[in-house]
Amino acid sequence: MASTFWPEMALPPPDRRGSAAAPVPFLILAGAGVAFFVLPLLGLLVRTPWGSARELLTSSEALTALRLSLIASLSATAIALLLGVPLAWIYARVAFPGRAICRALTVLPMVLPPVVGGVALLLAFGRGGLLGGWLADVFGIHLPFTTAGAILAETFVAMPFLVITVEAGLRSMDTRFEDAARTLGARRWTVLWRVTLPLVRPSLVAGAILCWARALGEFGATITFAGNFPGRTQTMPLAVYLALETSPESAIVLSLVLLVVSLAVLVGLRDRWLGAS
Secondary structure, eight states: OHHHHOGGGGSOOOOOTTOSOOOHHHHHHHHHHHHHHHHHHHHHHHHOOGGGHHHHHTSHHHHHHHHHHHHHHHHHHHHHHHHHHHHHHHHHHOOOTTHHHHHHHHHGGGTSOHHHHHHHHHHHHSTTSTTHHHIIIIIOOOOTTSHHHHHHHHHHHHHHHHHHHHHHHHHHSOTHHHHHHHHTTOOHHHHIIIIIHHHTHHHHHHHHHHHHHHHHTOOHHHHHHTOOOTTTTOOHHHHHHHHHHHOHHHHHHHHHHHHHHHHHHHHHTHHHHTOOO
């Protein structure tokens, strides 16, 4: 009845976000905030040697660093998916003593200074580390200053982005679909592969992309744990750092590539975080 006589009551209230007039001081401060982020990027674009950009990007040093960056970041993302998805599922679905502490330790690399993360990796997986000596003596595995070490460092700093994104997706999904599948006789693994993972696919994809982008841009932990050896551990961010001293123009071009990739990731995931606007 209410919708018959008062049809406006049956409709959701109109979205008036952004319709209010902004105070002038807010406009000034907001403009300064935007300029604070835009000006450095504008400086990068203005200083880019567009005439020689293609030549610099196709140089052997740049291509080697790009190839190694793709190998390391994609490998780190694969490891993060293998370890991070089960970890996110445990955090979202299983209550156990110390879960909050375990989650805090898992996401710690997100706020930990990357160099500190590299030092921690050395103390754990270095030749004299907690596990590194045993790996070297028993299996002959030496991780520091190798490509595998670069992959390990990137995984350490990037996997938390995957874990928290997938965990959020698992917590927000409707578990009634899983319950219905179990009621119909589906086994646990069938429910996982046919119901749970398809339902959290957007979170899984978003987490994997964030993880890959973070691994691609990793610098501090990589240079501390794996070093800066061309063709072996020198990824794109490390190549930028080295090129600043020897070839600033090449550093600018490589920085622009990383900027474009990062911007594409953020724009692509905008709807995931904020909704279309």
